[in-house]
Amino acid sequence: MSRVFVRLARRGCSDLALNARASMGAVFALTLISFLAGIFFMTLATLDRQLGIARAETVFQVYWKAGTDLDQVRSAWEEYLHLPGFVSVKTYTPEQAMNELGTRLGRGGANMETLFPFLSGGGPLPATALVALIPQGQDPEKWLEETSVYFRSQPGVSRVASTPLRDELGRAWKKVSRYVIWPSFAFMTLILGLTAGNTLRLSVLARAHEIEILRLAGAYNWHIRLPFIVSGVVMGGAGGILGLLLLYFLHTQISDVLNFPPLLLRIYFPPPHMCAALVLAPAATAALSGMLAVRGY
Amino acid sequence: MFYLAAAAIVAGMIRVRHLSHSFGPHQALKDVTFSLEKGDFVFLSGPSGAGKTTLLRILYASLPIQRGEVNVADMNLNRLDSSRVPLLRRQVGVVFQDFKILPLRTVEENIALPLDLRGLAPKHIERRVRAVSRALGLEGHIKLRCGDLSGGEQQRVAIARAFVVNPKVLLADEPTGNLDPELSLRLMELFKQFQAYGATVIFATHSRELMNRHPGAYVMRLEDGAITYANWPGAGVHRPAQTWAEPLARKPASDMERGA
Structure with missing residues (x-):
């Protein structure tokens, strides 16, 4: 039994060489299918990563010690x-900060020193800066x-x-992504x-x-199916791997195409489980269809 | 020939009782009855569309039995489960007019195919393939692709593939239809040799010359799905006036073809 199994599996591989043109055509088609699916996965992965991270400006409030040299x-x-x-x-210099505070307190631009004479001479407020920056790099927390x-x-x-201001869209995406990513x-x-x-x-x-000839020669169903399953796995797997390689090449070329202000959109390669699907899905279904297709002959 | 002599065939027989078969409204076989014993050789003749191929297809379980009873190589085809059809086909060799070989594979691979499916050891397969190839004059072509061979050589490959497993029954569906007369006669000799070792052979042909050259052979003529001539006791001949006549006395093929 095992001898027949090995022989049939080997025949499944040699059949590919015998029907080279048809096999190459099938592998080519599978490669393109995987590649197209890969582009979809890449778009999905990019969307997920880009919308899932904190994308908006982060504002840093920097406070200096009172009495620090203003030139510095x-x-x-x-x-x-x-x-x-x-x-x-x-x-904000200390004076500007005081005035701003006065404005916020609703005094309509009244001078705080007029209101509170004891604040004359700069008051207790430090020099301050509010710096708005866009997060850089792939890890916003680290940045x-x-x-x-x-x-x-x-x-x-x-x-x-x-005060990292998280994008509303990003937060919304995080909430719905599990209902979108996996079904897609x-x-x-x-x-x-x-x-x-x-x-x-x-x-x-x-x-x-x-x-037909195999059936006439007394082949059981599994005698016929096994070579087709092996051929299917090899062709499907090869098509998937080639599609993945094409996708990798494409990614190296376009990953930073949109990564400039104000877009700063980096294109991400699909995660491992999607890459695995690109190879395993065609291999498994090709094997399955090889098995099912021999029915009726 | 050593191989064929050594591989004497065990008993093989065919029994067909009241077999009828229809394709829609067209009745391809009408109440066909005959029996063949081990080592019998019968020419199956008749015009195109007479039902020869339908009969052969039923005998190797390529068509289901609609009416009647069929036994081939000690197997009752009426009760044959589809999963056991391969077992029947391992007892029955089939040769076709269009050869049905794998053109991209070598002669050796084509002949070895049924042995491969049985899981025999490579050395054993090689020995048997070489013996049959030698018997059929193919030993010089064993590594060639079948698609590169002539029609006669391809037909010999098909016959070798049928012979190599020592079938009890050999069915040939106009195997010489695509060959010239001289080659047809040579192939015919191979079938006769095979019969001599005990195989039961049904040889469908249009060729009157082939039948005339083997006057001692059984002949069964099908017309419009019914047996209209048979020259051995085991066949029921259909006549318009009566459903079943007494089996004909054995007569030479040439007499039968003249309508005697």
Whole structure:
């Protein structure tokens, strides 16, 4: 039994070489199908990553110690204009901060020193800067940490607070993604499988004559099916791997095409489970269709 | 020939009782009855559409039995489950007019196909394939692709594939239809040799010359699905006036073909 099994499996592989043109055609078709499915997965992965992360501006509130040399503070403010992802900066000297406070308190631009004479001479408020930046890199949390450390390390800085403003769309996406990603993934895998199966079925049709001869020679169903299953796995797997390689090549070419301000959209390669689906789905369905297609001959 | 001599065939027989078969409104076989014993050789003749191929297809279980009873190689086809059809086909060799070989595979692979399916050891397969190839004059072509061979050589490959498993029954559906007369006669000799070792052979043909050259052979003529001539006791001949006549006395094929 095992001898027949091995022999039939080997025949499944050698059949590919015998029917080279048909086999290559099927592999080519499967490659394109996998590649197209891969592009869909890549779009899905990019959408998921981009919408799932904190994309909006993060504002850092930097407070200097009271009495810090204002020239030194202004020099730091100049430096902030050149930070990566810089959007805007609002600065407040102690006097400006007092006035701003007065305005916020509803005094309509009244001078705080007039209202509170004991605040004359700069008052207790420190120099402050509100720096809005767009997160950089793939890990926003890490970026946030590193940027906070940078601000804290500035001379005279007393305290740094950050208020990462998360994108509403991103938060909404996070809520619905599990209802979108997996069904889309399953749907695309199904299409991939059906198309792969149909391609293999055509290849089986081309070999109907061979099936008839095998039946005449006394072949059992599994004698006929096994070589087709092996051929299906090899062709489906090869098509899937080639499609994946094409996708990888495409990704290397376009991953940063949209990664510039204001889009800053990086294209992500599909995660491992999607890559596995690109190879396994055509292989499995091709094997299955190879098995089912011999029915009726 | 050593191989064929050594591989003497065990008993093989065919019994067909009141077999009828229809394709829609067209009745392809009408109440056909005959029996053949081990080592019998019968020419199955008749015009195109007479039912020869239908009869042969039923005998190798390619068509279901609609009415009647059929036994082939000690197997009752009426009770044969589809999963056991391969067992029947391992007892029955079939040769066709259009050869039905795998053109992309070598002569050796084609002949070895039924042995491969049985899971025999490679050495054993090789020995048997070489013996049959030698018997059929194919030993020089064994590594060639069948698609590169002439029609006569391809037909010999098909016959070798049928012979190699020592079938009890050999069914040939106009195997010489695509061959020239000289080659037909040579192939005919191969079938006769095979019969001599005990196989039961049904040889469907249009060729009167082939039948005339083997005057001692049984002949069964089908017309419009019914047996109209048979020259051995085991066949029931249909006549318009009566459903079943007494089996004919054995007569030479040439006499039968003249309508005697």
